[in-house]
Amino acid sequence: MNASVFSAAFLLLSLASSAVYAVPSDEVPDPPDVPKLNTQPWVSARYKAVRENLLGKECGILFVGDSITECWEREGSALWKRLFVPMKAVNFGVSGDRTDSMLWRMEDTGLAVRTSPRYCILLAGTNNIGLWKGRQPAEQTVKGIREIAVRLLKRFPETRLILMEVTPYGPDPDSPLRRRQEEINRLLRRLELPRTTILSINGSLLKPDGTFREGMFKDHVHLTEKGYQAWADALLPLLSGEG
Numbered sequence: 001m002n003a004s005v006f007s008a009a010f011l012l013l014s015l016a017s018s019a020v021y022a023v024p025s026d027e028v029p030d031p032p033d034v035p036k037l038n039t040q041p042w043v044s045a046r047y048k049a050v051r052e053n054l055l056g057k058e059c060g061i062l063f064v065g066d067s068i069t070e071c072w073e074r075e076g077s078a079l080w081k082r083l084f085v086p087m088k089a090v091n092f093g094v095s096g097d098r099t100d101s102m103l104w105r106m107e108d109t110g111l112a113v114r115t116s117p118r119y120c121i122l123l124a125g126t127n128n129i130g131l132w133k134g135r136q137p138a139e140q141t142v143k144g145i146r147e148i149a150v151r152l153l154k155r156f157p158e159t160r161l162i163l164m165e166v167t168p169y170g171p172d173p174d175s176p177l178r179r180r181q182e183e184i185n186r187l188l189r190r191l192e193l194p195r196t197t198i199l200s201i202n203g204s205l206l207k208p209d210g211t212f213r214e215g216m217f218k219d220h221v222h223l224t225e226k227g228y229q230a231w232a233d234a235l236l237p238l239l240s241g242e243g
Contacts, residue, residue, distance in 0.1 A: 029136040030100050032128060032144025038094065038101035046070065046094050051109055053090050059113035060088035061239065062159075064102060064148065065123040068167060068222060069093025075218065076228030083232055087239065090117070098127045099144025106151060116156045119239060123164035124148055125184055126221060130169070134176050138183040142191070145184075149193055162238055163188065165200040170220045173210025197238060204230035 030036055054062075061084060063069050070093035072080045080089070090113065094105065102124055128141040149163055165188055169181040189198055205216045205227060216227040223231070 029128075029132040029140070030098070032099045032136065032140050033103065033147035034100055035104035035107050036100040037104050038097050040096045043094060043096060047105065050092050050094060050105070054092060054109055055112050056114050057090060058088050058115045059090045059117045060115075060119075061090070062111070062113070062117040062120045062152075062156075063089060063091050063093060063123075064106075064120060064152065065093040065164075066097040066102075066127050067093065067095035068126060069121075069123055070095050071222060072228060075223060075225050076231075078225065079228050079232050083236070088115075096127060096131075097124075098131060099124050099141065099148060101127075102148055103144070103151070106148070106155075111152075111155050117159050119160050119162055120152045120156065121162045121164065121235065122148060122152065123167070125166045125181075126169065129166070129177055129180050129184070130221070134180040138180060138187055141184050142187040145188065146191060146193075149191075149196065153193065153195060159195070161193065161196040162235065163191070163193070163196055163198050165189070165198065165202060167221070167223070168202055168205055168212070168217075171212045171217070173206075178210075199234060199238070201231050201234045204234065 063072065063084075069091060072084070072091055072093070080091075092105070094101070097105070122145070124145045125141045128136050128144065145163070149161055152161055153159070165185040166181045169175075169177045172178060185200065185202075191198070205213055205223075207213055215224055216230065218224045
């Protein structure tokens with residue numbers, strides 16, 4: 001691989017690992033509950049992979065989300081293989097997806113797994129905050145998250161939903177984007193949905209003063225293996241019926 005090709009590939013991978021993308025400051029946020037294709041350049045390859053993982057496959061647990069979910073197969077890969085692959089988990093996470101993008105993928109695939117999952121685990125909203133730099137009102141982001149949840153519950157009428165609160169956005173507890181994330185979570189806790197558990201792991205990721213605990217994040221939003229261990233520790237009692 002020559003230097004120019006390597007540089008281009010590295011740039012693409014770097015972009016794909018981030019939840020925040022530049023948009024014009026005057027661009028109006030897309031409706032959060034209207035399906036729309038994510039056109040970021042790395043999405044087509046990842047989406048092809050998640051389609052292949054999902055369509056016609058036996059599914060015990062369906063993980064739906066963005067890069068934080070996708071990275072169960074990267075930073076969280078050891079845990080994923082040891083804990084969730086034996087449960088026939090399917091990872092339906094795509095880096096950069098907002099709520100509207102997740103809805104598009106759900107419609108496009110019909111979530112056509114061969115067996116209905118016992119649990120769906122949904123983590124959404126991070127890119128609604130990041131892409132729009134906090135300009136999408138929290139109520140709108142929650143509207144999109146709720147729409148995904150309702151569609152999952154309708155598609156899988158015997159499945160239980162674990163709806164994750166949005167994980168911490170940035171190390172500064174007083175930053176506007178962190179406050180927007182916390183506002184979204186306050187509204188999520190008010191949702192009344194059937195067969196749904198609202199789950200937060202933020203107490204495990206943050207110190208009492210709201211700053212990041214040591215070793216939980218690889219950047220301002222993405223988790224390390226230690227962060228995925230905290231998520232797994234919170235999930236396992238629920239998935240085993242103990243929670």
